[in-house]
Amino acid sequence: MKSGRREREGPQSKGFAFPDWAYKPESSPGSRQIQLWHFILELLQKEEYQGVIAWQGDYGEFVIKDPDEVARLWGIRKCKPHMNYDKLSRALRYYYNKRILHKTKGKRFTYKFNFSKVVLVNYPILDMANSPFFLAQNHFNGSTGTPDCSPEVRGVG
DNA sequence: ACCGGAAACT
DNA sequence: AGTTTCCGGT
Numbered sequence: 001m002k003s004g005r006r007e008r009e010g011p012q013s014k015g016f017a018f019p020d021w022a023y024k025p026e027s028s029p030g031s032r033q034i035q036l037w038h039f040i041l042e043l044l045q046k047e048e049y050q051g052v053i054a055w056q057g058d059y060g061e062f063v064i065k066d067p068d069e070v071a072r073l074w075g076i077r078k079c080k081p082h083m084n085y086d087k088l089s090r091a092l093r094y095y096y097n098k099r100i101l102h103k104t105k106g107k108r109f110t111y112k113f114n115f116s117k118v119v120l121v122n123y124p125i126l127d128m129a130n131s132p133f134f135l136a137q138n139h140f141n142g143s144t145g146t147p148d149c150s151p152e153v154r155g156v157g
Numbered sequence: 158a159c160c161g162g163a164a165a166c167t
Numbered sequence: 168a169g170t171t172t173c174c175g176g177t
Contacts, residue, residue: 035169080162080171084158091170093160108158 033148036091079149114130
């Protein structure tokens with residue numbers, strides 16, 4: 001039988017799930033703040049946000065059901081009170097060239113992840129054996145979405 | 158709604 | 168580098 005870890009699967013998710021190691025606590029080396037695509041993944045992972053953003057359609061495809069709310073939540077996380085969908089979507093558009101995302105044309109508020117890129121670039125799968133991802137996964141899942149500007153995470157020293 | 162250049166900010 | 172802000176164009 002397969003030795004891989006079981007994939008996360010919500011009760012009502014239609015067979016779609018990320019492998020556990022796709023979850024990462026923070027951003028890639030270089031930037032300290034959470035990245036937008038991490039945040040999107042985070043919302044997508046939680047069932048309480050299925051009315052706001054959810055997987056839909058093809059593999060890796062998701063639809064933003066409530067653009068204003070997603071923008072609001074992103075604004076809270078980044079402490080940008082004036083965030084809106086216009087600006088958030090600009091950030092998503094920068095992912096096109098980076099090949100992290102692309103737009104599903106014709107479908108409103110619908111984008112699609114390029115998992116091969118997202119996964120391979122950000123997580124050295126080959127190094128999974130002794131990677132901190134399995135540990136990080138717990139950290140990630142335990143995250144309640146504390147804003148990066150929160151005093152809790154800001155300066156302790 | 159969606160696109161992408163340009164400049165500013167971190 | 169990864170956005171945030173702004174905006175003219177489709």
